[in-house]
Amino acid sequence: MSKLQRYIFLSLLTAGAMILSIIEGMIPLPFIAPGARLGLANIVTLTAIVIFGFKDSMLVVILRCVLMMFVAGNPISFIYSVTSGVLSVIVMHMGLKYTKKYFSLIGISVLGAITHNASQITVSAIMFESLSMYTYLPIMSLVSIFTGCFVGYTSIYITDNLNKNLLNKTKEV
Amino acid sequence: MKTKINIYDMLLIIFIIVISSFFILYNSRNITYSNTNIAVIYSEDKIVGEYILKESYKNEIAVKSSNGYNNIKIENGKIWIEGASCPDQYCIHQGKISGNGENIVCLPNKLIIKVMSDKKNKEIDFIAP
Ligand SMILES: [Zn+2]
Numbered sequence: 583m584s585k586l587q588r589y590i591f592l593s594l595l596t597a598g599a600m601i602l603s604i605i606e607g608m609i610p611l612p613f614i615a616p617g618a619r620l621g622l623a624n625i626v627t628l629t630a631i632v633i634f635g636f637k638d639s640m641l642v643v644i645l646r647c648v649l650m651m652f653v654a655g656n657p658i659s660f661i662y663s664v665t666s667g668v669l670s671v672i673v674m675h676m677g678l679k680y681t682k683k684y685f686s687l688i689g690i691s692v693l694g695a696i697t698h699n700a701s702q703i704t705v706s707a708i709m710f711e712s713l714s715m716y717t718y719l720p721i722m723s724l725v726s727i728f729t730g731c732f733v734g735y736t737s738i739y740i741t742d743n744l745n746k747n748l749l750n751k752t753k754e755v
Numbered sequence: 756m757k758t759k760i761n762i763y764d765m766l767l768i769i770f771i772i773v774i775s776s777f778f779i780l781y782n783s784r785n786i787t788y789s790n791t792n793i794a795v796i797y798s799e800d801k802i803v804g805e806y807i808l809k810e811s812y813k814n815e816i817a818v819k820s821s822n823g824y825n826n827i828k829i830e831n832g833k834i835w836i837e838g839a840s841c842p843d844q845y846c847i848h849q850g851k852i853s854g855n856g857e858n859i860v861c862l863p864n865k866l867i868i869k870v871m872s873d874k875k876n877k878e879i880d881f882i883a884p
Contacts (some may be wrong), residue, residue: 600801637882684761684763685761685763685764686760686761686764688760688764689760689761689764689767689768692767692768692771693767696771715776719778720774720776720777720779720781720782721775723771723774723775724772724779726770726771727771731760731768734760750825
């Protein structure tokens with residue numbers, strides 16, 4: 583892939599992630615504080631990790647968070663999304679690197695979803711200075727399973743299609 | 756790439772479900788149990804602190820004001836003043852309190868202890884958007 587192609591791809595991924603952020607902003611999370619998100623943008627994060635690797639996916643996540651802050655004008659959302667986004671990248675990258683033998687992308691995205699929710703709870707625990715926020719962690723972990731499976735299946739579908747049709751790769755990743 | 760959910764994913768998911776359910780049950784048991792009150796201590800119109808009144812919580816608080824001191828004790832879900840510098844010692848005679856709405860006042864030292872339901876406190880912490 584040429585440099586230009588890569589840049590175009592990364593900006594398309596960032597745009598996709600922003601759209602997902604906007605969509606999940608319309609879904610209110612009943613449990614945690616305002617600014618917390620479901621974590622659908624992890625679809626893009628995971629796709630980016632599989633296709634481009636760690637550095638570029640980190641770039642996509644940070645770009646998405648910064649741009650979303652300019653679009654939505656919400657610094658609190660930014661704190662939530664940048665913390666959970668960065669930590670999700672790290673955990674899913676590690677997951678893909680070390681547990682690829684065992685987990686499919688579904689397992690890895692479940693790990694990512696739990697990281698996402700745990701870090702959001704940590705952010706709100708710090709903001710509200712209340713450790714009791716962690717009582718929501720088990721409920722949010724159950725939610726993580728559903729978002730994780732959804733994100734995992736979607737990422738498998740996207741990466742397969744990208745590999746076959748656009749990147750002209752026939753070999754399995 | 757494996758396009759299907761495999762046995763390890765399943766195990767991970769089952770593991771998370773078991774752990775989460777355990778903690779959800781554990782928490783819900785705790786919440787029904789801890790329908791407790793809190794005591795708020797005011798000294799000279801300022802909040803000194805909020806203390807939970809439950810069986811397992813014990814504390815001794817010494818509050819100093821410009822006029823003197825009050826030694827407050829919390830034990831067995833009750834709060835009372837054990838010692839005070841005030842001349843009338845009336846705050847000590849008000850005894851042990853624990854119920855929502857009860858209070859102890861020490862006028863000479865401008866000290867008030869109010870007991871209230873913990874519910875208000877929780878709502879502030881967990882208020883939804
Ligand atoms: Zn007194």
